[in-house]
Amino acid sequence: MAIEIKAPTFPESVADGVVATWHKKPGEACSRDELLVDIETDKVVLEVVAPADGTLVEVLKEEGGVVLGEELIARFEAGAVASPTDPVEKETAQPEATSATAEEPILSPAARRMADEKGFSPADITGTGKGGRVTKEDVVRHAEQNPLVTSPVSSPVASTAPKVDTVTPVFAGERVEKRVPMTRLRAKVAQRLVEAQQTAAMLTTFNEVNMKPVMELRARYKDQFEKRHGVRLGFMSFFVKACTEALRRFPAVNASIDGNDIVYHGYQDVGVAVSSDRGLVVPILRDAEAMTLADIEAKIREYGEKAQAGKLGIEDMTGGTFTLSNGGVFGSLLSTPILNPPQSAILGMHKIQERPMAVNGQVEILPMMYLALSYDHRLLDGKEAVTFLVTIKELLEDPARILLEL
Incomplete structure (x- = not known):
C-alpha cells in the first residue's frame, strides 16, 4: 500500500522548515516508528518516522530543501521490502548487504x-x-x-x-x-536578538543581592526537600518565585507592546533560558505564579534533559511573558541580557562571588550576586524598572517575604 510521507504541521509561529538529515535512503526497508528524516525549524528539530513496516520508495525533498507544513516529502510502500528479482542476484547481493551492514x-x-x-x-x-x-x-x-x-x-x-x-x-x-x-535555530536566535536591539528602547539597570539567606535556607532543608519531593532544591526556584511576586506587584513588567496597544497578561509564563548543543532555547514555565518550589525545580530539570536530548517541542517554547537568564552557571560575573521579544523585560542572574561588604558598620564577607534587568523603556519608566529589581532583591534577602507575600 502506497503512503505519502508529509512534513509535520507547523504552528503559526513557524513558517517553514529545512530537511536536515535523511536517515533512510530510497529502497531501504524500515520498521514501524523508525526514524526517517529530521526537519529543522526555527525552534526545534521535528522527527518524521515510518508509518508502518515497509520501504522508503522515493525522496521528494533532499537534505537542505525548504518544506512547508504538511508538504509531501517522500513516498512510502507499506509491507513492501526491496529484494532482487533474479535468484542469482539475490545470492550475490546478500553477502554485499551483510558486508555493508557490518561496515556501516x-x-x-x-x-x-x-x-x-x-x-x-x-x-x-x-x-x-x-x-x-x-x-x-x-x-x-x-x-x-x-x-x-x-x-x-x-x-x-x-x-x-x-x-x-x-x-x-x-x-x-x-x-x-x-x-x-548556520543552523535554523542559530539563525533565528541571531535574527531575533538583532530585532530586539533595533526595535526596542532597551536599557539595563543593575543591583546586587546577598545570597546568604537563600543559601542557608537551602543548606538547611535541601535533604528533606529532595526526600519529600524527589527533586533537588536549587536557586532557580527561589528566583522564579521572587519574580512572580514582583510581577504581580508591577504588572507593566509582565506586559508587552502590540502596535499602539499595551497588552497586560493576567498570567505569568516565565521563560528560563537553557543552553543546548544546538544553541540557546527558552522553554516556558506556564502559570509560574501557581507553581510550588518543587514544581518549578522538577519542570526546569525536565526541560534541561529534553534540551540536551533535542526533544523540546514547539509547545514547550511558545509564549512567555518574562524571561530569566542564568549566566552564572558559566562563570559570568556581570552582563547585560537582551530582551526576548515581545516581552518587555528580562532578568540576568550571575555568579555568586564572595566579597567584603559593609554590614551595620562592620565588614563581612558575603556571597553576593549581581542582578541585571534589561527592559523596554518605551513601556517601562526607570523608576518602575528599578523598583521592580529592588523588590526581587528584598524578597531574596528575606525569603520569608515570598511565603508571606510581604
Missing part, C-alpha cells in the same frame, strides 16, 4: 552528528544499542579510546571513489579556516 552500522541522529564532528568512521565504532545500533555513548567511548583521530576515515568501499572531500594534513604555522552553514 545504524547510528542514532545524535551519534551520527558527534561521529561526523570528531571525524570517526561509523564502521570503526562498536554499537551497544538494540540490534547493534551505535549510540552517543558509544561514540564518546570510542573517542576516549582513540584520542588522536582528527580527520574522517574513509571506509574500504568509499576508498575507490575520487577523494573529493580528502582532508589535507595540517602543518605547524598553517592558518586553517572552516565554513559550516
Whole structure:
C-alpha cells in the first residue's frame, strides 16, 4: 500500500522548515516508528518516522530543501521490502548487504552528528544499542579510546571513489579556516536578538543581592526537600518565585507592546533560558505564579534533559511573558541580557562571588550576586524598572517575604 510521507504541521509561529538529515535512503526497508528524516525549524528539530513496516520508495525533498507544513516529502510502500528479482542476484547481493551492514552500522541522529564532528568512521565504532545500533555513548567511548583521530576515515568501499572531500594534513604555522552553514535555530536566535536591539528602547539597570539567606535556607532543608519531593532544591526556584511576586506587584513588567496597544497578561509564563548543543532555547514555565518550589525545580530539570536530548517541542517554547537568564552557571560575573521579544523585560542572574561588604558598620564577607534587568523603556519608566529589581532583591534577602507575600 502506497503512503505519502508529509512534513509535520507547523504552528503559526513557524513558517517553514529545512530537511536536515535523511536517515533512510530510497529502497531501504524500515520498521514501524523508525526514524526517517529530521526537519529543522526555527525552534526545534521535528522527527518524521515510518508509518508502518515497509520501504522508503522515493525522496521528494533532499537534505537542505525548504518544506512547508504538511508538504509531501517522500513516498512510502507499506509491507513492501526491496529484494532482487533474479535468484542469482539475490545470492550475490546478500553477502554485499551483510558486508555493508557490518561496515556501516545504524547510528542514532545524535551519534551520527558527534561521529561526523570528531571525524570517526561509523564502521570503526562498536554499537551497544538494540540490534547493534551505535549510540552517543558509544561514540564518546570510542573517542576516549582513540584520542588522536582528527580527520574522517574513509571506509574500504568509499576508498575507490575520487577523494573529493580528502582532508589535507595540517602543518605547524598553517592558518586553517572552516565554513559550516548556520543552523535554523542559530539563525533565528541571531535574527531575533538583532530585532530586539533595533526595535526596542532597551536599557539595563543593575543591583546586587546577598545570597546568604537563600543559601542557608537551602543548606538547611535541601535533604528533606529532595526526600519529600524527589527533586533537588536549587536557586532557580527561589528566583522564579521572587519574580512572580514582583510581577504581580508591577504588572507593566509582565506586559508587552502590540502596535499602539499595551497588552497586560493576567498570567505569568516565565521563560528560563537553557543552553543546548544546538544553541540557546527558552522553554516556558506556564502559570509560574501557581507553581510550588518543587514544581518549578522538577519542570526546569525536565526541560534541561529534553534540551540536551533535542526533544523540546514547539509547545514547550511558545509564549512567555518574562524571561530569566542564568549566566552564572558559566562563570559570568556581570552582563547585560537582551530582551526576548515581545516581552518587555528580562532578568540576568550571575555568579555568586564572595566579597567584603559593609554590614551595620562592620565588614563581612558575603556571597553576593549581581542582578541585571534589561527592559523596554518605551513601556517601562526607570523608576518602575528599578523598583521592580529592588523588590526581587528584598524578597531574596528575606525569603520569608515570598511565603508571606510581604
